[in-house]
Amino acid sequence: MNPKHELAERPDFNVYVSGMNATVRMKWNDIEKYIIPGKIVDVGCGTGELTKIIAKKFLDSQVIGIDISDYFVQLSRKNTKDLGNVEIQQCDIVFKEFEPETITTKIFSSVIHELVSYKGYNKEIPKKVIRGSFRELKPGGRIIIRDGVSPGDYEIYIWFNDKNGINELDHKKNIKLNFKDLSTEARFIRFCLQFKGKEWDYRPVRINNKKLYVLDAHFAHEFMSKKEYVENWDVEALEEFGIFTIEEYKQTLENADFDIVEIKTYKNPWIVKNWYENKLKLYRYENNKLNELDYFPTNIIIIAEKPKETN
Numbered sequence: 001m002n003p004k005h006e007l008a009e010r011p012d013f014n015v016y017v018s019g020m021n022a023t024v025r026m027k028w029n030d031i032e033k034y035i036i037p038g039k040i041v042d043v044g045c046g047t048g049e050l051t052k053i054i055a056k057k058f059l060d061s062q063v064i065g066i067d068i069s070d071y072f073v074q075l076s077r078k079n080t081k082d083l084g085n086v087e088i089q090q091c092d093i094v095f096k097e098f099e100p101e102t103i104t105t106k107i108f109s110s111v112i113h114e115l116v117s118y119k120g121y122n123k124e125i126p127k128k129v130i131r132g133s134f135r136e137l138k139p140g141g142r143i144i145i146r147d148g149v150s151p152g153d154y155e156i157y158i159w160f161n162d163k164n165g166i167n168e169l170d171h172k173k174n175i176k177l178n179f180k181d182l183s184t185e186a187r188f189i190r191f192c193l194q195f196k197g198k199e200w201d202y203r204p205v206r207i208n209n210k211k212l213y214v215l216d217a218h219f220a221h222e223f224m225s226k227k228e229y230v231e232n233w234d235v236e237a238l239e240e241f242g243i244f245t246i247e248e249y250k251q252t253l254e255n256a257d258f259d260i261v262e263i264k265t266y267k268n269p270w271i272v273k274n275w276y277e278n279k280l281k282l283y284r285y286e287n288n289k290l291n292e293l294d295y296f297p298t299n300i301i302i303i304a305e306k307p308k309e310t311n
């Protein structure tokens with residue numbers, strides 16, 4: 001991490017901030033009914049918008065927002081300064097320990113994947129944070145996770161639009177162009193060079209006169225989940241968004257002794273319309289036939305509870 005406690009040098013923080021704020025109402029609608037009032041922790045509170053909505057709704061609760069970033073700690077303090085029930089703390093959540101059995105709800109909104117992406121892609125880190133959260137929660141307290149979700153590892157065929165921008169597929173020339181000017185196909189080529197800072201495998205094929213790429217579904221989803229973040233592309237290209245499948249999330253929480261209250265994935269219709277349709281199509285190739293598939297889920301929501309009576 002750099003000396004300013006920013007996870008990444010984003011050329012344009014404003015774009016990142018507007019992106020977060022644009023989705024905050026949807027996030028709130030997804031989680032509101034599951035929150036147990038009392039002591040609520042909003043982990044990786046970012047702009048503080050969600051923290052503010054929570055604090056206004058639960059005026060009798062103590063709401064603590066925590067974030068590692070200087071920029072976001074300042075912004076969320078500013079955003080919540082008029083609310084007497086909010087405190088913003090600056091810390092790395094991997095090392096932060098609240099007193100055992102003191103928290104009623106701990107919220108991780110778009111944060112779990114960052115624990116992996118900015119910490120060497122080590123999937124043990126979110127598992128450790130989830131186990132720690134179990135200790136901190138009161139019996140009957142809840143962890144709420146809203147994040148990306150991996151479709152898993154299996155072979156997929158994809159068609160990319162090659163006409164909606166510069167279709168430069170030569171790697172050396174592609175890397176010199178501005179990401180936002182590229183076609184979806186050319187963006188994919190760039191992604192293969194940059195994701196997690198290494199080169200990724202894919203295979204171009206032609207079936208029924210259609211140009212397709214064969215690759216792993218997890219990898220395809222990673223491209224799909226960030227290919228429109230054109231302003232901060234070099235940073236976004238490094239993040240892994242769907243770190244676990246639904247099954248892996250479930251296992252991780254159950255291994256930490258949580259009871260699952262609800263776990264569901266869904267497709268954000270705005271993303272499907274604006275990011276996927278006319279830009280890419282997914283297929284399975286079986287018995288010499290291409291079968292079009294539904295797009296992958298864009299998000300997962302998990303509500304898990306610490307059992308009221310622990311042995």
Ligand SMILES: C[S@@+](CC[C@H](N)C(=O)[O-])C[C@H]1O[C@@H](n2cnc3c(N)ncnc32)[C@H](O)[C@@H]1O
Nearest residue numbers: 020044045046067068069072092093109110114
């Ligand atoms: C994608 S933003 C999400 C912000 C907000 N929760 C929301 O849903 O709009 C992730 C936030 O988590 C913070 N973050 C990432 N890793 C962290 C860590 N290890 N400790 C504390 N905060 C962290 C980042 O600084 C950033 O503000």
